[in-house]
Amino acid sequence: MKLNRNITTGILLFLVAISLSQNIKDLYLFPIKPGEQNFLAGNMGEIRPRHFHTGIDIKTEGRQGLPVYAAANGHVYRMKISSFGYGNVLYLRHINGQATVYAHLKEFEEGLAAYMKEKIYETRKNELEYFPEADELPVRKGEIIAYSGNTGSSGGPHLHFEIRDSLDRAIDPLHFGFTEIVDTTPPTARRVAITPLDAESRVNGMHRRQEFSLVYRPEGFRVNQTIRISGKVGIQVFAYDKLDGMYNLNGFPIFETHHNNQIIFRSEVNPVNFELGRFIFAHTYRNRYVRLYKTPNNLFNFYEPDTAFSGAITALPDERKEINVKLKDVYGNTTNLFLDFLGEEAPALLRSYNYTSENQSIEYKGNLMLINTPNYKEGDLARFYVHGYEMEIPYAYEGTNKRTYIWDMNNGIPDSINVCSQVLVPEVNAKIPSGQQMNFNNGRVQLKLEDKTLLSDLFLRLGYIDHDNFKGISINDPYEYLWNPLEVTYEVPEFEGDKDHTQMYLLHANGYKKFIGGDWNDRAITFRTRELGKFILATDSIPPRIRPIRINRSQIRFSIADDLSGIQDFDAWVDGQWIQLKYEHKYSVIWSDPPKGKVLEGEIMVKVRDKANNEAIYRGNI
Numbered sequence: 001m002k003l004n005r006n007i008t009t010g011i012l013l014f015l016v017a018i019s020l021s022q023n024i025k026d027l028y029l030f031p032i033k034p035g036e037q038n039f040l041a042g043n044m045g046e047i048r049p050r051h052f053h054t055g056i057d058i059k060t061e062g063r064q065g066l067p068v069y070a071a072a073n074g075h076v077y078r079m080k081i082s083s084f085g086y087g088n089v090l091y092l093r094h095i096n097g098q099a100t101v102y103a104h105l106k107e108f109e110e111g112l113a114a115y116m117k118e119k120i121y122e123t124r125k126n127e128l129e130y131f132p133e134a135d136e137l138p139v140r141k142g143e144i145i146a147y148s149g150n151t152g153s154s155g156g157p158h159l160h161f162e163i164r165d166s167l168d169r170a171i172d173p174l175h176f177g178f179t180e181i182v183d184t185t186p187p188t189a190r191r192v193a194i195t196p197l198d199a200e201s202r203v204n205g206m207h208r209r210q211e212f213s214l215v216y217r218p219e220g221f222r223v224n225q226t227i228r229i230s231g232k233v234g235i236q237v238f239a240y241d242k243l244d245g246m247y248n249l250n251g252f253p254i255f256e257t258h259h260n261n262q263i264i265f266r267s268e269v270n271p272v273n274f275e276l277g278r279f280i281f282a283h284t285y286r287n288r289y290v291r292l293y294k295t296p297n298n299l300f301n302f303y304e305p306d307t308a309f310s311g312a313i314t315a316l317p318d319e320r321k322e323i324n325v326k327l328k329d330v331y332g333n334t335t336n337l338f339l340d341f342l343g344e345e346a347p348a349l350l351r352s353y354n355y356t357s358e359n360q361s362i363e364y365k366g367n368l369m370l371i372n373t374p375n376y377k378e379g380d381l382a383r384f385y386v387h388g389y390e391m392e393i394p395y396a397y398e399g400t401n402k403r404t405y406i407w408d409m410n411n412g413i414p415d416s417i418n419v420c421s422q423v424l425v426p427e428v429n430a431k432i433p434s435g436q437q438m439n440f441n442n443g444r445v446q447l448k449l450e451d452k453t454l455l456s457d458l459f460l461r462l463g464y465i466d467h468d469n470f471k472g473i474s475i476n477d478p479y480e481y482l483w484n485p486l487e488v489t490y491e492v493p494e495f496e497g498d499k500d501h502t503q504m505y506l507l508h509a510n511g512y513k514k515f516i517g518g519d520w521n522d523r524a525i526t527f528r529t530r531e532l533g534k535f536i537l538a539t540d541s542i543p544p545r546i547r548p549i550r551i552n553r554s555q556i557r558f559s560i561a562d563d564l565s566g567i568q569d570f571d572a573w574v575d576g577q578w579i580q581l582k583y584e585h586k587y588s589v590i591w592s593d594p595p596k597g598k599v600l601e602g603e604i605m606v607k608v609r610d611k612a613n614n615e616a617i618y619r620g621n622i
Contacts, residue, residue: 028071028173029141030180031102031161032058032148038180039246041158043330044172045269046251047284051277052269053251054170055101055162056181060148064106064157068146071100071163076137076145079108079116080129083583086160087152090145093134097166104160106149112137114596117580121595126570126581151584169271172253174330183243186333187252189214189221189325193236193289194229194339197312199368199408201231202346205397207370207406209236209285220336226320227339230346232312236289237337241329254328257292257311259321265292265311266304276300278530281481282455292325297434297456315343350399360424367459369414369426371405376420383419386412409459427461434458445473448487455483465534467507471495472536478509485528492537493523501541501612503527503565507534515565515611540564540612549589553600553622557591565611574622575602 032038042057060066070092077099078091086103090112093099107113115137119130139145150157163173174181195209196202203210204227214221241252257265267283267290282298284290293311294303303310315321325337363370371382381392382405389412395403407414413431417424432438432447434454440447445462463474473490490504499520504527505513516535518527529535542563550557556574560567570590572579579600580593590608594600606618 027096028100028163028176028178029069030178031069031071031100032060032066032159032180034069034142034180036180037182040181040243040250041156041248042160043241043250043252044170044174045253045272047280047287047290049287050280052170052272052280054272054274055103055160056173058159058161060157060159062157064147064149066148066159067144068102068105068148068159070139070141070143070145071161072141074100074139075134076112076132076139077134078129078131079112080127081116081120081582082127082129082152083585085152087154088146088149089152092139092145098171099162099164099168101162101164102146102159103162104149104151104154104158105146106151108146109144112145117593117595120580121578124571124578126583165271167273169273171271172330175270181243183329183331184333185242185244186335187239187241187327187329189237189239189327189335189337191238191289192223192337192339193238193285194227195234195236195285197232197234197293197309199406200346201233202229202344202397203233204228205230205344205347205350207368207396207404214337220324220338222338223340225340226342228342228344229313229315230344232309232314234291234293234312235323235325235339236285236291237325237327238289239327239335241327241333252327252329254326254330255290255292256326256328258324258326263304267292267311268302270302273300278481278483279455286479295456313341315341317343317345319343346397348395348397350397360419360422362424362426364428364459364461367409367457369407369409369428371407371417371419371424373403373405373419373422375401375403376422378420382417384414385416385418386414413459427463429460429462432458432460444491446489447475448489450484452484453482453486455481465536467534467536470507470536470538472504472507472534474534476532478531478533480532482530482532485530486532487526487528488535489524489526490535491524495523495537497537498539498541501614502537502539503612504535505538506531507536513538513564517611538564540610541614543614543616544608544610546606546608546616546618548618548620550591551604551620551622555592556600556604556606556622557589558606558618559588560590560608561588562610562614565614568609568611568613570606570608572604572606574600574604581606 039059040056041059042053046053072094074092074094077093080089088105089103091099091101120128148159163171165171191211193209193211194203196207212223215224240249253269255267256263276299279298279300282295296308321341323339327335360373380395384391396406397404413428414426434456435451437451438449461476465472465474504516504518506516516527516529518525544560544562547559549559570581572581581590582593583590600622604620609615
């Protein structure tokens, strides 16, 4: 029998697909208890503080010390001993050009540990990152390379495992067919938000992001009301996933927006380019809700369509639209979420829109300025004065005692706004475009921006603060984000304090001061920050505390702490010889790790330095 050419081609493609699938499944060995069922504490693509989770977190029975196996043949190309981040971590390069990463390790395998210890004692660095040559440390698939732990920023014992492609981008390990993970549980939707996307957009009559609770029906989750929209709006979803038999809440990578049984938008967090990691703030709302639309300037490319505002929802007046959002995990488990929209002309009069203050206020939302005022009887126009020009605009909408005017700052930044003889002066200093090198200088504060400093255009709001006698500056607010550090120089001519121990701190809403640092030049301090908000000068002149816990011939162990700036570094000498110290910042403990067979005898000296350059010294004898 003679086969049709198309059928023959289809069979060949099918056989190739089966072969590739088998090869992918056989490519990597699961690194913990291979061949047995394992459980995850975290998935690829989860939203973590300020970044995507770029691997899977494999549970280790709540304990440390489980053998970690090399997933494939290759060599160690990078290894690191650290108290923070990934902690103790190994990076393997494989023949196919891909890499695997094993993080939060308790310790390396004996041979690798001895190799790294030799490098540490050569450099006299307690924490070290080293890059061996390709032929120095070969490994075989299934070989024990380390033991699981809880080092670095880990919140409990587990192994963080990554697979990276030849371009060093994180790719989802669960795409490699590991039978050790079983998941038949679909994601769960918790809340939905609908947000306006331009000056003409409204949600239920207002230019305001609105959150909605969900009800569960047999067909899926649903917002139990019709949402009235005008112009272009975006959907944001707060949801989680669980694996079979597990209590912890995980993320999941895939969102699809459907209308009339057709996909109109899709996003899948895979692969993840580490250089673009901070664009998670463009992918999410405040690092929490996933945006089901692509914002302008977002450089991630895992969207379909991959254009600005793709995924946005519009509806003509009186047009009804039912949108079905499908939430999918890697295994294809799917949850449906339904939203009903009704298009309308943007109303100028709202049935319920009250204002509790008699004063005017200005809200800043990206490029938009929203001016909220009481309903004055004298008139309904607002005058905007922009670079010598005067423009009158009517209010966007009003309620029983409140009006809102909307101004697009791309049309110019107002010097002042006159609403019924009441004058408002906006806080915005300048528009700083993204993707450009630029300096801003107002005579007291200078900002230096590189082409990769901003995630999007910044409408700069710069102010001065005096918090409990701490001088400082404010730059926009903490919910506006940067891609890479911004360099700030702050002139403080009135400062008469101790410059050697005074640096800049980021002031959180709860009063916590996060050390930022800075270098003084006469009466100006220069610092770099990847966060915006309130920055204050604070003086830390108190050295760290060192308290002995154990001192004997086999080990010295100390508790260390600092009240303000935090621990910078530490070193120890026994009988005049440098001894490596390990640090567990979660418990504020350092302890010695001498060369194998080394007996500790003689005079002990331990130095601990904080980030404000205060130094504490402990002396004793064994």
